[in-house]
Amino acid sequence: MESVSLTDKSVTDFLAAVRSPEPTPGGGSTAALAGAMGASLFAMVAGLPKSRATTAEDIARLAAAGARCTALADELKALIDRDSEAYQQVMAAYRLPKAVDEEKAARTKAIQLAMRAATDAPLDVMRACADAAEQGVVVATMGNPSASSDAAVGFELLGAGLRGAKLNVEINLGSIKDGEYVKKVQGQIEELERALAHETKAARQAS
Amino acid sequence: MESVSLTDKSVTDFLAAVRSPEPTPGGGSTAALAGAMGASLFAMVAGLPKSRATTAEDIARLAAAGARCTALADELKALIDRDSEAYQQVMAAYRLPKAVDEEKAARTKAIQLAMRAATDAPLDVMRACADAAEQGVVVATMGNPSASSDAAVGFELLGAGLRGAKLNVEINLGSIKDGEYVKKVQGQIEELERALAHETKAARQAS
Numbered sequence: 001m002e003s004v005s006l007t008d009k010s011v012t013d014f015l016a017a018v019r020s021p022e023p024t025p026g027g028g029s030t031a032a033l034a035g036a037m038g039a040s041l042f043a044m045v046a047g048l049p050k051s052r053a054t055t056a057e058d059i060a061r062l063a064a065a066g067a068r069c070t071a072l073a074d075e076l077k078a079l080i081d082r083d084s085e086a087y088q089q090v091m092a093a094y095r096l097p098k099a100v101d102e103e104k105a106a107r108t109k110a111i112q113l114a115m116r117a118a119t120d121a122p123l124d125v126m127r128a129c130a131d132a133a134e135q136g137v138v139v140a141t142m143g144n145p146s147a148s149s150d151a152a153v154g155f156e157l158l159g160a161g162l163r164g165a166k167l168n169v170e171i172n173l174g175s176i177k178d179g180e181y182v183k184k185v186q187g188q189i190e191e192l193e194r195a196l197a198h199e200t201k202a203a204r205q206a207s
Numbered sequence: 208m209e210s211v212s213l214t215d216k217s218v219t220d221f222l223a224a225v226r227s228p229e230p231t232p233g234g235g236s237t238a239a240l241a242g243a244m245g246a247s248l249f250a251m252v253a254g255l256p257k258s259r260a261t262t263a264e265d266i267a268r269l270a271a272a273g274a275r276c277t278a279l280a281d282e283l284k285a286l287i288d289r290d291s292e293a294y295q296q297v298m299a300a301y302r303l304p305k306a307v308d309e310e311k312a313a314r315t316k317a318i319q320l321a322m323r324a325a326t327d328a329p330l331d332v333m334r335a336c337a338d339a340a341e342q343g344v345v346v347a348t349m350g351n352p353s354a355s356s357d358a359a360v361g362f363e364l365l366g367a368g369l370r371g372a373k374l375n376v377e378i379n380l381g382s383i384k385d386g387e388y389v390k391k392v393q394g395q396i397e398e399l400e401r402a403l404a405h406e407t408k409a410a411r412q413a414s
Contacts, residue, residue, distance in 0.1 A: 006261060027357040041233065157238075
């Protein structure tokens, strides 16, 4: 269990916590941090002087993309903790007593609830990464061209964040009994992965 | 200029520093951190009980892979700072006086030296990511199968780290006048990218 927020830790201590044999923070939290770094790079590039936005409309569009990336970076940062906490709830549910039928039923219900939350967290990471990539097209097209490699690194990090989160959605989905929810989420993850690939390609062509 | 090491900062403050319009930390440092997270995930998985290594030889191989990933994670962590510092040296060199011929010559020499260091840092990030991916094949094959998604996220992060660093190598290489060095590095980055793709595929097939 974490006594402090993972994001209050120093980078050194966060990496040490990843490396430790404790189950959290693991792949889910690191994927969220990769996404947060990608969105932060876009926010940085959007805020640089000497952008390619010259009309008032484009200047406003670039500023809006930067502001949105800042908000998404904060959301992804919060998901670093949320992902680990959700996984800790799953482990806590598995540790519930199961001696009698009533306990078994309560435990199963708790596991299913916790698994839903542990699936929703990386699904939200995927969503935020795809959203940031959409803004990233604006940033890569209109931002200061001398920061083009920073924007391109942003797409790499968002790709790792989204696909890393997807691996966690899928593994948790395997334990969820609500077939309708499973099917809905499977559709969403495919759509989000497609969206990111589309935006990444658009940014490459535009910049 | 950074007054403290970037890795002594909290995750929150590190992300804020990325987001700020200051040129460092930028894509290079975030790529190094992505790589450090990937290597750390492998070290974590290698250290988990219930591995698939049963013979003494395999147990030793998995432990060695874990130890190597721990060392590579530390190296990548150090590169978070080294990349930003190298870029600050480039900017400092560009600010040198250039009023007379002697100053011009000294400035050009300083820029070339700083550019070399700023190319070597992300090149070392690429090397460390490729090395970690090689160890990751052992980890993904022999580590506890219930942590397979953590190992797979590790490969995503190392891929983003290596390709993100590559973007920085390439952009700096464009300013380097030593043709022999440029050619040598171009060969190395191709080889490192191929190595990572090969290891990633091998891990997917083995796990």
